[in-house]
Amino acid sequence: MALSSARKAAVATAAVAALVGVSFAASASEAAPGQAVHPATAPASAVTKHSASAHRKVPTTVTQLIGNGRVDGHRWSVALEFHRTFPKGYTPPKLPDGTAPQGTSLLCQRMYIGGIRIDHQGGPWADCQPVNGTHDPRAAGEMGLWGLHDKGLSGSRLMVSNPETNVAYGTLTLSDGTHVKATTATLPGTTYRAWAAPIPNGHTITAVDQYDTHHNRLTHDTNWR
Numbered sequence: 001m002a003l004s005s006a007r008k009a010a011v012a013t014a015a016v017a018a019l020v021g022v023s024f025a026a027s028a029s030e031a032a033p034g035q036a037v038h039p040a041t042a043p044a045s046a047v048t049k050h051s052a053s054a055h056r057k058v059p060t061t062v063t064q065l066i067g068n069g070r071v072d073g074h075r076w077s078v079a080l081e082f083h084r085t086f087p088k089g090y091t092p093p094k095l096p097d098g099t100a101p102q103g104t105s106l107l108c109q110r111m112y113i114g115g116i117r118i119d120h121q122g123g124p125w126a127d128c129q130p131v132n133g134t135h136d137p138r139a140a141g142e143m144g145l146w147g148l149h150d151k152g153l154s155g156s157r158l159m160v161s162n163p164e165t166n167v168a169y170g171t172l173t174l175s176d177g178t179h180v181k182a183t184t185a186t187l188p189g190t191t192y193r194a195w196a197a198p199i200p201n202g203h204t205i206t207a208v209d210q211y212d213t214h215h216n217r218l219t220h221d222t223n224w225r
Helices: 006-017
Strands: 002-004 027-031 047-048 061-071 075-083 105-113 128-131 142-149 155-164 168-175 179-183 193-201 206-210 219-222
Touching: 002 075, 075 155, 075 193, 105 142, 105 155, 155 168, 155 206, 168 193, 179 193
Parallel strands: none
Antiparallel strands: 002 142, 027 179, 047 061, 061 075, 075 105, 105 128, 142 155, 155 193, 168 179, 168 206, 206 219
């Protein structure tokens, strides 16, 4: 379940109808008020699955851990998963106008809190969206707030951004003055990228800021809670 930008809300509406959803993710550490902001956990190396062959081929599925950690005593993690072709058992969802999203590949955002995958009720592809190959610009520029309860409005939550290429990291300012920083990670061999940060239960978001590699602020958003 998630509360996201207007565009994600539209896609999510179609996804629920077909029990298929869309989503996306990075890791972060909290800093107590007045302390320096801690950097996000360094993204882990990509894990690839190769098709069986006597010769090495381009992997059919690539997975990148965006980040993980603990929030409210529970482990959380976010990873991007790219399928070069639609995996067996996946059927593109129908949009409100009856058409299907365009795409030949599948991009998934796997998000877990306490060992439970967010949006698992929608089936194995509920956090995936069709894309055109490894460089589809439609997958960039979105941000969402995700959780297991109340459409991401309560309980332990994750803020996930799929930023443009010039965004190096994001920072959350929480209502108690805590700052949470998350570094952008890219799925190898693609232009798909994300950062994610945890929000503890009972906390609200004052601001979400994104920066480039020179620490210039690129975006400032105060419409989250």
